Amino acid sequence: MPILTVRNVNKRFGGLKALNEVNLEVEEGTVHAIIGPNGAGKSTLLNCFVGRLEPDTDTVDFDGTSLLGIKPHEINQVGVSRVFQTPEIFGDLSLVENVMIPALAKRDGAFKLNGWSAMNGETELRQKSMEMLGDLGLADQAEQQASQLSRGDKRRLELAMCLIQDPKLLLLDEPTAGMARADTNNTIDLLKEIAKRGITMVVIEHDMHVVFSLADKISVLAQGTVIAEDLPEKIKGNPKVQEAYLGGAHL
Amino acid sequence: MLTQTSKKGDLLLLLGFVLAVAFGPIILQPFGAGYPDLLQKFAIFGIFAIGFNILFGLTGYLSFGHAAFLGVGPYTAVWSFKLLTMNVVPAIIFAVVVSGVFALLIGFVSLRRSGIYFSILTLAFAQMSYNLAYSVLTPITNGETGLQLRQHDPRVIDTMFGINYGAELPSTTLFGIPMSGWSGYYFCGVVLIIMFYISMRIFRSPFGMMLRAVKSNQNRMNYTGLNTRPYTLAAFVISGMYADLAGGLMAVTDPLAGAERMQWTASGEVVLMTILGGTGTLLGPVIGAGAIKYFENIFSAFNEGTLLQIFSFLPEGLQHAAVSVAALFVGEGWHLTLGALFMIIVIFLPGGLMEGVNRIMRLFTKSGSGGSSPQATAQPAE
Ligand SMILES: Nc1ncnc2c1ncn2[C@@H]1O[C@H](COP(=O)(O)OP(=O)(O)OP(=O)(O)O)[C@@H](O)[C@H]1O
Numbered sequence: 001m002p003i004l005t006v007r008n009v010n011k012r013f014g015g016l017k018a019l020n021e022v023n024l025e026v027e028e029g030t031v032h033a034i035i036g037p038n039g040a041g042k043s044t045l046l047n048c049f050v051g052r053l054e055p056d057t058d059t060v061d062f063d064g065t066s067l068l069g070i071k072p073h074e075i076n077q078v079g080v081s082r083v084f085q086t087p088e089i090f091g092d093l094s095l096v097e098n099v100m101i102p103a104l105a106k107r108d109g110a111f112k113l114n115g116w117s118a119m120n121g122e123t124e125l126r127q128k129s130m131e132m133l134g135d136l137g138l139a140d141q142a143e144q145q146a147s148q149l150s151r152g153d154k155r156r157l158e159l160a161m162c163l164i165q166d167p168k169l170l171l172l173d174e175p176t177a178g179m180a181r182a183d184t185n186n187t188i189d190l191l192k193e194i195a196k197r198g199i200t201m202v203v204i205e206h207d208m209h210v211v212f213s214l215a216d217k218i219s220v221l222a223q224g225t226v227i228a229e230d231l232p233e234k235i236k237g238n239p240k241v242q243e244a245y246l247g248g249a250h251l
Numbered sequence: 252m253l254t255q256t257s258k259k260g261d262l263l264l265l266l267g268f269v270l271a272v273a274f275g276p277i278i279l280q281p282f283g284a285g286y287p288d289l290l291q292k293f294a295i296f297g298i299f300a301i302g303f304n305i306l307f308g309l310t311g312y313l314s315f316g317h318a319a320f321l322g323v324g325p326y327t328a329v330w331s332f333k334l335l336t337m338n339v340v341p342a343i344i345f346a347v348v349v350s351g352v353f354a355l356l357i358g359f360v361s362l363r364r365s366g367i368y369f370s371i372l373t374l375a376f377a378q379m380s381y382n383l384a385y386s387v388l389t390p391i392t393n394g395e396t397g398l399q400l401r402q403h404d405p406r407v408i409d410t411m412f413g414i415n416y417g418a419e420l421p422s423t424t425l426f427g428i429p430m431s432g433w434s435g436y437y438f439c440g441v442v443l444i445i446m447f448y449i450s451m452r453i454f455r456s457p458f459g460m461m462l463r464a465v466k467s468n469q470n471r472m473n474y475t476g477l478n479t480r481p482y483t484l485a486a487f488v489i490s491g492m493y494a495d496l497a498g499g500l501m502a503v504t505d506p507l508a509g510a511e512r513m514q515w516t517a518s519g520e521v522v523l524m525t526i527l528g529g530t531g532t533l534l535g536p537v538i539g540a541g542a543i544k545y546f547e548n549i550f551s552a553f554n555e556g557t558l559l560q561i562f563s564f565l566p567e568g569l570q571h572a573a574v575s576v577a578a579l580f581v582g583e584g585w586h587l588t589l590g591a592l593f594m595i596i597v598i599f600l601p602g603g604l605m606e607g608v609n610r611i612m613r614l615f616t617k618s619g620s621g622g623s624s625p626q627a628t629a630q631p632a633e
């Protein structure tokens with residue numbers, strides 16, 4: 001059963017048709033990769049899932065609820081977390097605080113006026129957050145200010161922030177961009193681990209190594225249209241896909 | 252930053268604060284500030300700045316209209332004195348409640364925008380309140396004369412308890428203790444301590460962390476499942492109530508309410524106090540408020556006579572030249588001194604006076620054996 005159903009989504013920016021009648025079904029518990037050349041509309045599509053953009057028409061259904069017209073925080077509260085192409089983190093705060101905030105959001109909801117209780121009392125939450133940082137190899141920097149991290153580390157921090165919420169659907173916009181090879185491989189292992197836990201993922205990625213190690217299914221987007229959708233081993237041979245990637249260069 | 256704050260450290264800070272308030276008169280005696288009127292001002296503006304800092308320091312929303320709340324306080328308090336009782340407790344409770352509602356309204360509208368637009372909206376609201384106080388609302392505010400106590404005010408609660416002030420104009424009390432002189436100062440001091448403690452609790456709470464997250468990245472907050480609006484609104488209302496409490500205390504010591512306190516200059520002053528002391532720090536705003544009120548008191552008291560005396564060692568021609576230059580910076584012109592002082596601090600100590608204090612502390616503790624937290628707060632981004 002698809003957990004995410006996207007039907008006939010269009011998005012215009014002025015004269016540019018960034019998304020054109022896009023259809024997508026993501027099966028529960030699978031990793032669905034979206035690939036495509038630069039400017040194909042991949043990030044725009046994710047923006048339509050999380051309420052950053054309002055698509056021009058039709059359906060974005062997640063787990064039985066429509067994601068159209070509801071606010072970003074409400075979308076997150078139904079179980080959709082997202083890693084952005086440019087990491088969105090709390091730069092002024094420490095790493096552990098960065099992770100504790102989403103954990104609090106998950107536990108206490110979108111707003112709670114708990115001005116009288118002490119952060120120091122949240123030992124359990126802190127422990128959980130430290131473990132999550134440990135899983136991503138960031139435990140040593142836990143008390144450091146997040147803005148001082150390298151780009152690759154920021155991305156891993158953002159991943160930690162999403163994972164601590166134990167989302168039903170995880171949207172990843174180029175999760176390994178800016179990472180060294182070793183870190184990329186670690187991230188692949190980590191994402192495989194997450195996939196095993198049954199978290200559905202939509203991954204946008206340019207790195208084909210990452211795509212083919214993770215994806216159960218691949219959609220290829222070019223100029224705002226899905227030109228192919230298939231199992232990974234079949235996508236490679238698809239002539240349309242090779243065409244889209246620089247006129248037939250091999251993947 | 253403020254993650255791993257020890258309970259012990261906070262307790263010591265609070266204890267130090269209590270001692271400073273208790274022995275303020277003695278400590279500040281050598282500086283010529285050991286008298287109740289001025290100390291009371293320190294306490295009142297300290298409360299105002301602490302509250303302002305909860306909004307500005309934590310969320311980064313710069314309100315330019317907080318004087319509106321400061322100004323509403325005295326009106327509410329004086330009405331309570333006139334209609335109910337000269338006891339200050341109801342007056343202050345009313346002041347805080349009324350302004351809470353007022354802040355909720357203004358905040359609800361202003362917080363639809365952020366950055367400079369938010370600042371302008373709050374400024375506009377404050378100026379509007381100021382003008383309304385002089386026009387439409389004169390039945391409540393008594394216009395330019397200001398709201399004053401009258402001998403024949405009803406004071407129903409006082410009358411009920413058979414308290415009669417006779418022919419003289421009544422003065423404010425705390426269950427019989429007159430709120431003037433030292434008792435007035437200590438009353439304000441106790442309130443200051445309570446408000447400082449509340450602010451400390453907020454800073455150390457999950458709510459406080461969310462407010463800092465607002466300042467850091469609202470986008471991420473939204474995509475993390477947090478609704479930023481109620482957080483900013485709550486911070487706005489809390490800081491508005493602080494301002495109003497400060498306003499109420501002004502009326503406690505001087506039961507007279509006028510609209511001039513709502514003017515934009517008063518809004519600007521609290522911004523200066525907070526930045527001067529150290530935005531986003533617990534103690535900074537109090538220090539900033541104290542510093543500004545202290546220097547205001549000193550410099551604005553200077554007049555030509557005192558200047559002539561100071562420069563009397565110079566030959567007459569030079570003396571007059573020196574006096575006419577110095578005169579620009581004192582008396583009415585003391586704001587020029589404030590401006591210069593402010594520029595120097597902001598340029599050399601971007602973290603405010605608190606940064607200076609911290610630097611000196613670090614000199615003493617040396618090589619930061621205990622400095623586990625990275626001191627990156629005041630450094631400009633890379
Ligand atoms: N907010 C916006 N306003 C106007 N045009 C936009 C906006 N966002 C994206 N676009 C345009 O829409 C097209 C698709 O952009 P998008 O960012 O979705 O591409 P992408 O597939 O994610 O590319 P990349 O691989 O480089 O990240 C591009 O031509 C881009 O310039």
Ligand SMILES: [Mg+2]
Pocket residue numbers: 042043044085173
């Ligand atoms: Mg993109």
